[in-house]
Amino acid sequence: MQQRIGVLVGMQSEAKLARHLYPAAIEASGATKEGAKLALNRLVVANVTSIVSFGFAAGLDPLIKAGTILLPNVIHVNGKDYVSDPMLRVKLGAEKSRIKVGALLHSDEIITASVEKQELFQRTGCVALDMESGIVAQYCADHQIPFAVLRVVCDSAARDLPPLACMALSHDGNLNRLQMMKSLLLNPGQIAGLIKLGVDAGIAYSQLNSFVHHKNMFENI
Template identity: 25%
Template sequence: MSESIVGIVSALKSEASCLMKLRFPLFKIARIAPRTRLCLGGMGGAGALKASQILHEYGVDVLISFGVAAALDDKLIPGDLVLPEATYCKGRKLPVTLEWRERIAEMLPSYLTVVGGTLADTQSPLSSRQEKLKHAEETGACAADMESAIIAEFAAHMDLPFIAIRAIVDPLEFSPPPVLLDAVYADGTVNVVKLVSILVKRSVSFKTLFHLGMGMYAARSTLSKVVETTGLGFRSELTDRSHANELVLEQGEKYMAAESANNNDTVIASSR
């Protein structure tokens, strides 16, 4: 696949800034390299699916979920890198393109902590240690985010190679307070007026904001190192779609059948 066009889906502007410095709105395609395109979908599965559809309509050949994740394992700390072998969503697992995943893992510097395993989907940010432990028990995952599994489902549906590259932003013992969501836009930027109001009311402390900021700094440093090491093409030119994991295709067929049976409007829209 020497002529592959890589499609990268990120949720947050802070994640996308590891790939390019220019800012751009949600659901617009950015050309960040000759054969690489980026689309910002905002937080959540709906935005991730829409961004994936937009990239596919543009003509991308492979998909990457790129960003941060929450730790479900107490061994993981901010800045650790999760290169999952599978994603978990709706009671089933979808494997990534393992050959591609292994190639990237082998390229990374030894000082980065890199783990595999399963990356779970979550419908909303996990806001406590108890929630994270429960999610880990239910899914068998070491980390979770709100977008990767949805992108993986879409990739399987369209028979596209897929990997997820996710850096830990918050450890098991520390989670962003739910009240902070009121002060954050879908792309992760902050509504300053609401944030000041939350601080004045002491609903969130400056210490909490400091911890969140340090976690994001560590995660972004790792993501930037991955980009620096692999390049903006992420070595996708060596990924042969004809060797796609058979389980991906099998799960993709199940996904299409289930979505068709449920008359999912989003999937119908994506086929137009």
């Protein structure tokens, strides 16, 4: 049976990169739990046979820098571990030396404070976190669908995020520019943090873009 790869992303910018994975379908969650579940339902309707959670992640391990490619073998969700599909991980490049493996933590909210990131690392041992992969893991376990996670670290464990990071996305996965401008007008002190985050995001985007272009993933599936 020919594989049909479905890809779940949080943002439309991630969706542009995901097109190089040669997927059957790409859906954006808008970085919300409800949006992710609806997106996963749409992928199932598209008759995908496996699902990849793809995009950016926050670093928890203090040794991991922005731009590090992650292919976690375990997703930690509310005290339960979900194991990603080994064959799918190999197809994504898990055996490459520069890929970081380990456990990924699911979070229902954006973690903005570096102190909290470091506390989560100490408590869970997870190397990074995101807001979609845990939902993908639970959904795929319930529906008996193989899944994997391909992410890149956008903000390191030492990076504090500006408040507007919590309102940056609209429900369709695009940047909510109006809300961001309002937040900056009310709190212009965020600008320095936003610039630093922008530099890290540029590094992360460039590294993930390079990885998926050179990998030619799923081209022959």
